[in-house]
Structure formats: structure tokens, C-alpha cells
Amino acid sequence: MFFVLSKTIGIALLPANFLIGIGLVGTILLATRLARLGRKLLIASVVLIAICGFSPLGNLLLYPLEARFPPWDPARGAPDGIVVLGGAIDGDLSVSHGKAVFTRAADRVIEAAALARQYPKARIIYSGGSANLIDTDAREADYAAAIFERLGVSKDRLTMERRSRNTKENAEFSKLLAAPKSGERWLLLTSAFHMPRSVGIFRKAGFAVDPYPVDWRTGGTGDLLTFSPFALDGLERTEIAVREYLGLAAYWITGRTSELFPGPNPK
Known part of the structure; x- marks a missing residue:
């Protein structure tokens, strides 16, 4: 039920x-006795879309998410394993073209492959099934393995988790596959804006991980007051941020995380 609601109501609430x-409601109301309300809704829609698209709103919302966890410190020693969350590969397009088609989150795969070469003893788990509401045969993990091998990562180090549909299942299924032992150190590699929610969910699942954020969408405090010349770019950043905040709230309210806004030091 939670998955269905996130793919219906959750998507409808995105900016x-x-x-x-x-x-659209405003436009329909223009032909009724509620035309005055319709005009107000139509004007509000256009103005708010412009604010989301051109103003610094997206950067202001994204920055707290991306800055929540610092870059990983390699001085802490080599990791025993790396969990890479899906989202780097478009499963449906990959099925259509018969090869991996990357999204804007390709950093997740590229950085994971670089870490695998840097730490040749670390195990790699790629957790990516299908996030589609109506299940299909499109599974990210089915295409990720070939990409890792082409980037020089040996097949015997790779574990592909292909059942997960959301971050909660990423954590649960990855933990089962990793079977982390006491004293082992595992990295969690995902987009910086997605890290707070991911860490909170992994903590709730009892899988201790070291955050390894990648795929930043803002450059830091210097971007906080920067206007976007392209509305689609600003809308995308606003959408990403709002989706994460909605996810943080929903997971906390339903008990899937223990903290509303997880940070480096668990409470």
C-alpha cells in the first residue's frame, strides 16, 4: 500500500x-459560474511554475539535503563492501535498446567502479529493481553487471540485487545479501540529495553504513541565490528536493525511519 500511494498521491503532489x-482546474472553471476562482487558480499556477523554474528555490531546497553528509574520508581505512543504490540506469529504456541507458545519476556507477578498483578486496552490491507502479521485466541490476565488468570490476566481486522497488527494499535486500559481520565497514553510495533518507532507512534496517555521497546538483552556498536561465532546470531541482522532503516525512510518519532528518550522528 505504501508503495502504491508513493507512486500515485506522492507523484501528484510534486510541484x-x-x-x-x-x-487545468482553473481553465475548466473559466467556463462555469466559478470563473473568478478559475482565473485566480490559473494565475497562481503560472506564477508558481515560474518561481519554481527560474528562482533559486530549487537550490535553496536542495542544499540542506546535499550538505547533510560530508564527503567520505578515505583516511578511515578500506571498506569491506560498497552498496550502490539504483537510479543510475533507466530500466525501461535499457530494455527497449538492449543495453544500459544511463540517467543523470550515472555518477553512482562510475564512482562505484572507481572505488572497486581502488579497493580490490571490497564486495560490490548494486541494488536496483524496478520502481514502476505496474511491474515490468525492466530491472536496473540486469544491466549494471555488464557495465561494471566493462569498467574493470571482476564478476566474482559483484552481487546484483534486482527485487527492490524503493529505498526501504534497497536496505532490506542489501542487508540480506551483504550479511555484514561485526567490525566490517560498508559504504553506501547514492546521490547526495538522497543520502539523508537512505541513511535513515539503512539505520532502521540495522545495516550500519558509511555515507558516500555523489551526484551533487548544487555547487554549494554560492548557488543559493543563483537564478536559473532555463525553467526546466530549476523545476527539476525543485522537484527532486520536494520529492525527498515528502519521502523523509512519509518514511518518518510511517515508522520506516527513526529520524525526520537523519544526519551524520544518529540520535
Whole structure:
């Protein structure tokens, strides 16, 4: 039920979808006795889309997420394993073209391959099934293995987790495959904006991990007041941030995490 709600109501509440919906309702109301309300909704929709697209709003929302965890410190020693969360490969497009098609989160695979070469004894778990509401045969993990091998990572070090549909299942299934022993150190590699929610979920699952953020979408405090010349870029950053905040709230309310905004030091 939680998965279905996240793929229906959760998606409807994302800024672009929600504001376009308001605009459509406003347009319909123009032909009724509620035309005045319709005009207000239509104007509000256009103005708010412009704010989300061109203003620094997306950067302001993303920065606290991306800055929550510092870059990983290699001085702490070599990791025993690395869990890479899916999201770097578009499963549906990969099925259509018969080869891996990357998303904007390709950093997850590239950085994981670099770490695998740097730490040749570390095990690699790629956790990526299908996040589609209607299940298909598209599984990220089915294509990730070949990419890792082409990047020089031996097949015997790779474990592909292909059942997970969301971050909660990433954590649960990865823990089963990793079977972490006391004293082992595992890295969790995912996009910086997704790290707070991911860490909270892994902690709740009892899988201790060291955050390894990648795939930043903001450059730091210097971007906080930067306007976007392209509305789609600003809308994308706003969408990403709002989705994460909605996810943080939903997972905390439903008990899937123990902290509303997980940080480096668990409470």
C-alpha cells in the first residue's frame, strides 16, 4: 500500500504535476459560474511554475539535503563492501535498446567502479529493481553487471540485487545479501540529495553504513541565490528536493525511519 500511494498521491503532489493540475482546474472553471476562482487558480499556477523554474528555490531546497553528509574520508581505512543504490540506469529504456541507458545519476556507477578498483578486496552490491507502479521485466541490476565488468570490476566481486522497488527494499535486500559481520565497514553510495533518507532507512534496517555521497546538483552556498536561465532546470531541482522532503516525512510518519532528518550522528 505504501508503495502504491508513493507512486500515485506522492507523484501528484510534486510541484510541476500539482501546479499544472491547478492550472487545468482553473481553465475548466473559466467556463462555469466559478470563473473568478478559475482565473485566480490559473494565475497562481503560472506564477508558481515560474518561481519554481527560474528562482533559486530549487537550490535553496536542495542544499540542506546535499550538505547533510560530508564527503567520505578515505583516511578511515578500506571498506569491506560498497552498496550502490539504483537510479543510475533507466530500466525501461535499457530494455527497449538492449543495453544500459544511463540517467543523470550515472555518477553512482562510475564512482562505484572507481572505488572497486581502488579497493580490490571490497564486495560490490548494486541494488536496483524496478520502481514502476505496474511491474515490468525492466530491472536496473540486469544491466549494471555488464557495465561494471566493462569498467574493470571482476564478476566474482559483484552481487546484483534486482527485487527492490524503493529505498526501504534497497536496505532490506542489501542487508540480506551483504550479511555484514561485526567490525566490517560498508559504504553506501547514492546521490547526495538522497543520502539523508537512505541513511535513515539503512539505520532502521540495522545495516550500519558509511555515507558516500555523489551526484551533487548544487555547487554549494554560492548557488543559493543563483537564478536559473532555463525553467526546466530549476523545476527539476525543485522537484527532486520536494520529492525527498515528502519521502523523509512519509518514511518518518510511517515508522520506516527513526529520524525526520537523519544526519551524520544518529540520535
